[in-house]
Amino acid sequence: MKRFVSFFYLLLTGIQGSFGQGYQQVKGQVVDQSTGKPVGFAYVSVSGKAWGTLANQEGRFLLNYPKIDSQKEGVISAADYQNSVLPLRNLKPVDSVVIRLEPVVGTPLAVSFRKQTDGRLLVFSALKAIRTNFQATPTVLTGFYREVLSTDTACWNVREAILKVEKLPSVQTELPEKAKLVKGRQAERNPLPKALEGYAFPNGAAIVTRSMDLGPPEYWDGDNLNDYEFRLDSVLTGCDNRPAYRLAFAPVAGRRVRAARKGEVLIDTASRAIVRIAYEFTPEAAGEVLKTNLKAVFENLTGRSKKEVKRIYSHSQYRQLNGKWFLQDARLVLETQFSVATNPPMTAVIDLHFGTGEYAKSNGQTVKETEVLTTTENLPKQTGKLDERFWGNFNTILPTDAERLILPPPPKGERTRNHPE
Numbered sequence: 514m515k516r517f518v519s520f521f522y523l524l525l526t527g528i529q530g531s532f533g534q535g536y537q538q539v540k541g542q543v544v545d546q547s548t549g550k551p552v553g554f555a556y557v558s559v560s561g562k563a564w565g566t567l568a569n570q571e572g573r574f575l576l577n578y579p580k581i582d583s584q585k586e587g588v589i590s591a592a593d594y595q596n597s598v599l600p601l602r603n604l605k606p607v608d609s610v611v612i613r614l615e616p617v618v619g620t621p622l623a624v625s626f627r628k629q630t631d632g633r634l635l636v637f638s639a640l641k642a643i644r645t646n647f648q649a650t651p652t653v654l655t656g657f658y659r660e661v662l663s664t665d666t667a668c669w670n671v672r673e674a675i676l677k678v679e680k681l682p683s684v685q686t687e688l689p690e691k692a693k694l695v696k697g698r699q700a701e702r703n704p705l706p707k708a709l710e711g712y713a714f715p716n717g718a719a720i721v722t723r724s725m726d727l728g729p730p731e732y733w734d735g736d737n738l739n740d741y742e743f744r745l746d747s748v749l750t751g752c753d754n755r756p757a758y759r760l761a762f763a764p765v766a767g768r769r770v771r772a773a774r775k776g777e778v779l780i781d782t783a784s785r786a787i788v789r790i791a792y793e794f795t796p797e798a799a800g801e802v803l804k805t806n807l808k809a810v811f812e813n814l815t816g817r818s819k820k821e822v823k824r825i826y827s828h829s830q831y832r833q834l835n836g837k838w839f840l841q842d843a844r845l846v847l848e849t850q851f852s853v854a855t856n857p858p859m860t861a862v863i864d865l866h867f868g869t870g871e872y873a874k875s876n877g878q879t880v881k882e883t884e885v886l887t888t889t890e891n892l893p894k895q896t897g898k899l900d901e902r903f904w905g906n907f908n909t910i911l912p913t914d915a916e917r918l919i920l921p922p923p924p925k926g927e928r929t930r931n932h933p934e
Contacts, residue, residue: 535580536906539601541610543572543589552614554868555591556832556841559601563834566908567657567842567868573911575901590753592779592789592830593617619748620756632743632760636778639785640729640738646786647682647726648837651875654678655695657909660717660889661864661916662709668919669709671899672699672889675907676867678722679880691880692722696907697892700899700920708851709861711813716888717845721867724829724840725787732774740770749782752789753832756782764795772806773798786838791828799825807847810863823860824848834872842868870908895920 543555551572558565559582568574576587578601587599594614604610655677662670674697681689714720728734733741746759757779764770776792794802799822811820826846831838847863895903898920899912 536577537580537583537601538575538577539587539599539604539610540575541573541612543568543574543591543612543614545594546613546615552591552594554830554842554844555589555594555612555614557587557589557612560586560588560598563873564655564871564908566870567910569911569913571913575909575911577906577908589614590832592752592757593750595751596754617751619746619750621748622745627745627747630745632745632762633738633741635745635758635780636733636743636760636762637738639778639780639787640733642785643725643728643787646784646838647724648680648839649683651679651681651684651877651879652726652839653873653875653879654680654722654840654869655871655873655907656722656867656869657907658718658721658867658889659865659910659912660714662713662861663864663915664706664709664859664861667702668915669702669705670699670713671912671916671919672892673697673899673909674718674886674889674892675904675909676718676722676886677880679875679877680724680726681875681877682726684877688882688885689727690719690723691882691884692718692886693880693884694886694892696904697889698895698903699889699892700895702919706859708814708818708853708859712849712861712863713810713813713890714863714865715809716886717863717865718867718886718889721843721845721865722840724831724843726840730790732772740764740768740773742766743778750779752779752781752830755788755833757788758782762792771798772802781833784833784838786833787831789828789830792826794825799823810847819852821850821852822847823850839872840867840869842866866910868910 543552544550545552553570553572555568556565557574557576559578566574566576584602587601589597589612591614593616595617597612597614658674658676660672661668675695677693677695679691741762742765743760743762749756750759751757759777759779761777763775764773773795774792775795778790779788781788829843830841832841845865850858850860852858899917901909
């Protein structure tokens with residue numbers, strides 16, 4: 514696909530030309546070329562390098578990169594868009610950029626191909642290709658995790674962490690995926706509504722750091738694949754300048770499927786790698802999940818509030834490096850309605866998100882069993898506003914405007930460890 518370069522300098526503020534030890538940074542926003550709307554969760558990396566950062570839901574990003582790479586190109590990619598290239602050598606210490614991504618112009622699939630292609634068999638071939646497309650030896654992903662509890666009136670809790678996630682696809686072990694806390698914090702708004710006390714995932718980080726390195730997702734594993742029907746789109750889409758098939762999926766009509774999902778999957782046409790899976794649980798399945806898979810989320814709730822799961826959304830996206838595919842980011846959103854006595858119903862959302870910042874080979878012992886993260890509940894409490902300087906040179910997902918408001922800034926003139934005057 515043709516690469517479109519579309520960026521311009523927005524403000525003469527925002528980038529610090531250098532900081533820390535030999536690093537530079539660039540910040541900006543990714544938007545749709547046609548509509549000007551933000552492109553959430555676009556990936557920003559340096560060409561040929563095994564690391565990068567993820568834009569937040571508002572399309573805003575901050576990329577830290579070594580000065581030695583300042584003559585290279587930044588690459589911005591997102592599903593359904595053509596890549597944009599950002600020449601880092603042209604940036605000055607005070608520039609901030611807006612990246613405008615061109616939507617992919619879909620290539621129509623031949624009618625004969627569509628008639629001859631069974632969508633389920635296409636997905637089956639992609640699942641069979643997991644061992645070929647994903648790394649078969651131990652790897653470690655260094656990435657950023659955020660867990661947000663919010664309602665329509667406020668953001669109540671933010672838990673953030675830098676994690677090292679070790680994946681051991683070819684090693685016989687009880688813990689083939691292990692996550693270790695490198696650095697973390699949490700911020701709380703008080704007082705928390707009583708209905709939300711205890712409303713949290715016991716270990717959300719373990720959920721959104723999983724990927725297909727170890728095999729197919731359980732809902733498509735084995736005979737479970739037959740519970741779904743797949744409809745191949747009439748045109749190709751793309752991701753990271755690679756053409757991809759798009760297939761919509763849903764439970765087979767008339768069949769009762771436990772924890773049923775409805776969504777879409779993108780499959781790379783060349784390698785048959787699964788590039789992206791995004792879905793929502795069906796309304797019937799959401800109620801079942803409350804009693805089974807998500808039971809642990811609700812069992813610590815206090816009071817006598819009635820609970821109804823309104824929406825469960827998930828996506829996992831992958832990207833290629835040197836012929837293999839790695840987890841780029843994964844997200845899980847749980848939306849629940851609480852009714853307490855005669856009070857108006859309240860909708861609360863837990864949003865879990867993990868974005869990989871760096872890929873590396875592992876010796877299989879990067880994360881010891883005694884170091885495995887089991888909960889984010891005990892992360893140190895943050896005082897003052899959320900500030901990305903806390904993370905140093907690590908690449909993170911920037912907070913949204915709503916998340917930044919969870920805590921007020923420190924009083925004027927007060928110095929803190931994370932917020933010097």
